[in-house]
Amino acid sequence: MLERFIKKEETAAKHEEAFVGEKENLPAHIAIIMDGNGRWAKQKGLPRIAGHREGMKVINKVVREANHIGIKYLTLYAFSTENWKRPKAEVDFLMRLPEKFLHKELPSLKENNVRVTIMGTLDGLPSYTIDAVKKAVEETKENNGLVLNLALNYGSRHEMIRMVKEACREVQEGKQSIEDIDENYLSQFLLSSKLPDPDLLIRTSGEIRLSNFMLWQVAYSEFWFTNVLWPDFSEEDLVEAIRVYQKRKRRYGGV
Numbered sequence: 001m002l003e004r005f006i007k008k009e010e011t012a013a014k015h016e017e018a019f020v021g022e023k024e025n026l027p028a029h030i031a032i033i034m035d036g037n038g039r040w041a042k043q044k045g046l047p048r049i050a051g052h053r054e055g056m057k058v059i060n061k062v063v064r065e066a067n068h069i070g071i072k073y074l075t076l077y078a079f080s081t082e083n084w085k086r087p088k089a090e091v092d093f094l095m096r097l098p099e100k101f102l103h104k105e106l107p108s109l110k111e112n113n114v115r116v117t118i119m120g121t122l123d124g125l126p127s128y129t130i131d132a133v134k135k136a137v138e139e140t141k142e143n144n145g146l147v148l149n150l151a152l153n154y155g156s157r158h159e160m161i162r163m164v165k166e167a168c169r170e171v172q173e174g175k176q177s178i179e180d181i182d183e184n185y186l187s188q189f190l191l192s193s194k195l196p197d198p199d200l201l202i203r204t205s206g207e208i209r210l211s212n213f214m215l216w217q218v219a220y221s222e223f224w225f226t227n228v229l230w231p232d233f234s235e236e237d238l239v240e241a242i243r244v245y246q247k248r249k250r251r252y253g254g255v
């Protein structure tokens, strides 16, 4: 037990050292497309759901490390509107994960002052999934530490259609003129309207695409792609992504 504690402290110290004097240029908001779970399982001759189960375990490590480093917002792409096309058995398994994750992790999230928010459409999700996420949002709403924003039943094009409809409705009701519609006005209708846009987007498993994820919000984000499959993603991978981000943002006194 002591060895594990020492190891954890050494790891934390190492990471802290990596950022000593480099706290500036930290990304306030990191968004992650947690990809590669099915491939991880296939490589090990396991069913796809084993990859999702393993992928869920990684979240806790990443949340803890992000909180430790001082990241303010962490958005994780847990389930897209396109995921409904997967086999029923896989979707049923996935829909149980929010409840499983929160049953196990909510106490430590609360202990670490993490606020849980959900970005997506809860309509159409199973009641046990809705109940679990609503409970987590309610029980962490006063926390002011890391915001863990879970994209659940989320699709950026759905979000943009909703945004346009809201704007049209306000114009129809005379609350807004067409001439005054600008980025700022439309952004208020985003599902992520209470969060700043991601500074850094990470995608695992080597895929180089956005997959209908926060298309409006990542317009000016830095992207960091890694071949690491999500179940193998580690604190060191997160630190590496942040370090690359910091190097890109370093201006050496220039503009």
Ligand SMILES: Cc1cc(N2CCCCCC2)n2ncc(-c3ccc(F)cc3)c2n1
Pocket: 034, 037, 052, 053, 055, 056, 059, 077, 078, 079, 094, 095, 097, 098, 099, 101, 102, 116, 118, 132, 133, 136, 150, 152, 230
């Ligand atoms: C559908 C789904 C899939 C899911 N995977 C595990 C992680 C790898 C990627 C996909 C599979 N995870 N992991 C955590 C959640 C979750 C969602 C909402 C919430 F409030 C708390 C936890 C989750 N939800």
